[in-house]
Amino acid sequence: MAEAPLHQVCEGCGLRAPAQEIAFTCADRRPADDIDHLLAVCWNETRRPRLDQGSANPFVAFRAESCSHAMATAFGIEDEEYIELVQQLDEAVASVDGHGFRTTPFSHNRGLGLWIKNETLNVSGTHKARHLFGLALCIEVAERTGALPAGSLGSAERPLAIASCGNAALAAAVVARAWKRHLRVFIPPTAPASVVARLTDLGASIKVCQAHEQAAAGDPCLEKFRAAVAAGAVPFTCQGSENGLTLEGGLTLGFELARSLALADAPRLEHLFVQVGGGALFSSTARALKLCAKDNAPLPALHAVQTEACQPLVRAWRTLARDLWAALVAAGAPDEEPGSDREMARWLLRNAKESVNARVFAAAGRQRGRYMQTVPGQPTSVASGILDNETYDGFAVLRAQIETGGWPVVVSEADLVAGRDEGRVQTGLNLDATGAAGLAAALAARQAGDIAPEATCAVLLTGTQR
Ligand SMILES: Cc1ncc(COP(=O)(O)O)c(C=O)c1O
Ligand SMILES: [Zn+2]
Known part of the structure; x- marks a missing residue:
């Protein structure tokens, strides 16, 4: 094969995947090894994405920034x-x-007094389909070029698989149907009837996973999904930890945002608030903005948003922020005690030291359990789509917040x-x-005086009532 202009590297353990292969997860991942394995696509040279391309389809407009296009080009497509x-699959x-x-669209909403990116207009009504369409393109190209055996992924013997209670499963089912591949979805008994009906319509095969007896056990859907993948299914998922290539399609959202913000009459954005469940939405948006x-x-301060009922990322941020603070103080930064998350975030931004930050982040990625602790049981919230017991792409989210001076925000049920x-009144959505x-x-945050x-x-508006 020709030299592809990119490679895959695990951000947790540093393993570099062989260039001639396309891998979904880090080959060194072991159960309970406490390392935050995340297989990321890296370009071989420093490059800034080109944002001025005309197509309305983001997968065409930003194709030169995608892993699938780079692979295609390397193989002579x-x-x-x-x-x-892209156009055929899109059709x-x-x-x-529909x-x-x-x-x-990215536009200013006067009533709300802020800018909104309206992802509810996306395929299947959320941003989730971006992840899965990007993944489908990667696999399709790998099959066409011979890097993967043609048609074997997503066949009846090796179906695509996803664990989700709603939006991600629906998006996966739409893309799988369009792509004519078999999909297995692992859902909890609490998945809404309307979601189950639509999944059935779309031809997905559904496995309902009962909750564990013990409150402390992990997500049963994710466990069943992992077992299916171990038995040969393809991780067709919106979680970067289960398939690093899913972040590729997610980048398109951040590229669109960066392109909007680069326009002459664009605002100079100071804060971006992003709801975090598994973390792929936040991490891919942040990665694209940074690129x-x-x-x-x-960059604007990036804020991860979680519920009072389930905030594993917020807890991880506080532990990591404290560790980084101590390391920076030890390296000579002023020994002040930041009182709030906001003050801590600002202090860390002011006193950042590249070598110290890099050392603390690298060490943190190898002690995942110290930071990211699984929330026991089945938390409930009106925001049921962001109740992941742990933030699977959490370390990328933590880093991006610290690097931009953003702090995590916990929202109460009343605030939600x-x-x-x-939002309904002011947007009509x-x-x-x-x-x-x-x-x-x-x-x-505005009402509390945490932001001016x-x-x-x-903000990203990512879903409507099902
Ligand atoms: C509508 C909506 N917005 C945001 C998210 C959060 O995305 P992520 O799980 O990538 O953090 C989800 C996740 O299910 C979702 O359904
Ligand atoms: Zn690894």
Whole structure:
């Protein structure tokens, strides 16, 4: 094979995947090894994404930044052929879901006093389909080029598999149907009837996973999913820990945002609030924004949003922030005690020291359990889509917050309901509390005086009531 312009590296243990293979997970991952394995795609040279391309389809517009396009090019597939492949799959998606992928609008909402990116207009009604369409393209290209055996992934013998209670499963089912591949979904008994009906319509094979007896055990759907993958199924998932290539499609959201923010009349964004369940939405958005940042121009403070009932990332952030603070003080930073999360975030940004930060992050990725602790039992919240017991892509989220001076925001149930309802009134969208959680956090943070009333903020609206 020709030399591909990229490679895959595990951000947790540093393992480099063989260039001629396409891998989904780190080969050195072992159960309970306490390392935050995440197989990331890295380009061989430093490059800044090109954002000025015209197509309304993000998978065409940003193709040159994708792993699948780089693979295709390395194997001699012409650009036109690649575009045709994207368009054909996109048309198939449109025939299943009514429309294909289009850049979603980013606009100022006067009533809310902030900027919104409207992902509810996306395929299947959420951003989730971005992850899965990107994954489908990677696999399709790998099959066409011979890096993977043609048609074997997603066959009846090796079905695609996903664990999810709603939006991700629906998005996976739409893409799998359009792509004509078999999909198994692992869902909890609490999955809404409307979701189950639509999954059935789309031809997915459904496995309902009962909750564990012991409150402390992990997510039963994820366990069943992992067992299926161990038996040969393909991780067709929105969790980077289970398939690092899923972050590729997620980047398109951040690229779109960066392109909007680069326009002459664009706002200088100070804060971006993102709801965090497994963490892939946040981590891929943050990665894309960072890739696009001009000459290290400051990014907006990135805020991860979680519920009171389930906040594994917030806890991990506090432990990591404290460790980094101690390491920076030991290296000569002023020995002040930041009182709040906000003050801590600001202190860490002011006193950041590249070598110390890098050392602390690298060490943290090898002691996952010290930071990321599984929330026991089955937490409940009106924002039911962000109740992942642990944040699977958590370390990328932690790093991005610390590097941008953002702090995590916990929203109460009352704030979630108020944010969703205000969002419905001001946007006319039938938002759900999960999709409006970032909005709820922005409004609550403004009301609490944690951000200035005039600060320029943006949120991602990612879901509507099913
Ligand atoms: C509507 C919606 N928004 C945001 C998220 C959070 O995304 P992630 O799990 O990648 O953190 C989810 C996850 O299920 C979701 O359904
Ligand atoms: Zn690894």
